[in-house]
Amino acid sequence: MAGDSSSWYVKSVEKTFxxxxxxxxxxPAQSVSEVAAAADLSRAAARRFLLTLTELGYLSSDGVRFQLAPRSLNIGSAFLANLTLPAIAEPHLKSLSADLQETASVCILDGEHVVYVARVTAPRLLSVAVHVGTRFPAWATSMGRVLLSHLDPEDRQSRLDRSEIRRYTVNTVADRRRLDEELASVRARGWAVVREEFEEGLSGVAVPIRRGNQVVAAANVSLHPHHRAESCLGDLILPRLVQAAEAISADYGIRPLS
Incomplete structure (x- = not known):
């Protein structure tokens, strides 16, 4: 929101986004009324924005419903092109995924969410469609918990206060006290595991990626049922994941800061 920036804040830009x-x-495809409700606009205003964005090529329409057009990728492509981390991480993720026959990913923290910036999928498909650019609530994911645990306490609590902490499955840690305790444990042990808290059948383990003394991202391995036993996690998954994260950290650390 604009806050104290009313002298320069352009409300129409906020509405556009x-x-x-x-x-x-x-x-992915919505009517004028649905967009109006989601964006908190009148139907007439939503229609004007939708038609303008369609004319500019950022949306397409069949005359009733609208959806994002390929040109909308331009908004994020410049950011991804200048973010060297995905390119650095990819070969390490490929090796990790091939060794474990599991999906491997890297995420960064954006507000209250984690955003996937690199991902190498295993041959089998997960129940959740995940790709580069996908966002999930940070508190409910292994990578998000790693990243949240390394924030200073005030920043972490502020992000959690802004998050919609709710129960997704019977396994979800949706109590703030328990969540705070879990984040403290993650910070102390250096890794996080989430077992079917965000969606049934979806589990993962994550460790930090560092640049110098700063945690800048998290690496994750999605856990298939045959890799969920504690012995398998400690003897196979975690050592190989830590090794990959350290290799990414080493390669990323030698790149000059922008």
């Missing part, structure tokens, strides 16, 4: 943000993986 509210309209674009209305299109999600769960609702």
């Amino acid at each position: 509210a309209v674009l943000d209305a299109f999600t993986e769960e609702a």
Whole structure:
């Protein structure tokens, strides 16, 4: 929100991005009324924004429903092109995924969410469609918990206060006291494991990626049922994941800071 920036804040830009943000993986095609509700706009205003964005090529429409067009990728492509971490991480993730026959990923923290910036998938498909750019609530994921645990306490609590902490499955740690305790444990032991808390059948383990003394990202391995035993996690998954994260950290650390 604008806050104290009213002298320069352009409200129409905020509304434009509210309209674009209305299109999600769960609702990729939406009507004018649906966008109006999601973006907190009147139907007439939403229609004007949608038609303008369609004319500019950022949306497409069949006359009833709208969806993002390929040109919308331009908004994020420049950021990804200048983010060297994905390119550095990819060969290490490929090796990790091949060794474990599991999906390996790297995420960064963005507000209250984690964003996937690199991913190498195993041959089998997960129940959740995940790709580069996918966002999940940080508190409910192994990578997010690693990243949150390394924030200073005030920043961490502020992000958690802004998060919608709710129960996704019977396994979800949705109590703030328990979540704070879990984040403290993650910080102390250096890794996080989440077992079917965000979606049934989806489990993962994550460790930090560092640049110098700063945790800048997290690396993750998705856990298939045959790799969920504690012995397998400690003897196979974690050592190989830590090795990959350390290799990514080493390669990333030699790149000059922008």
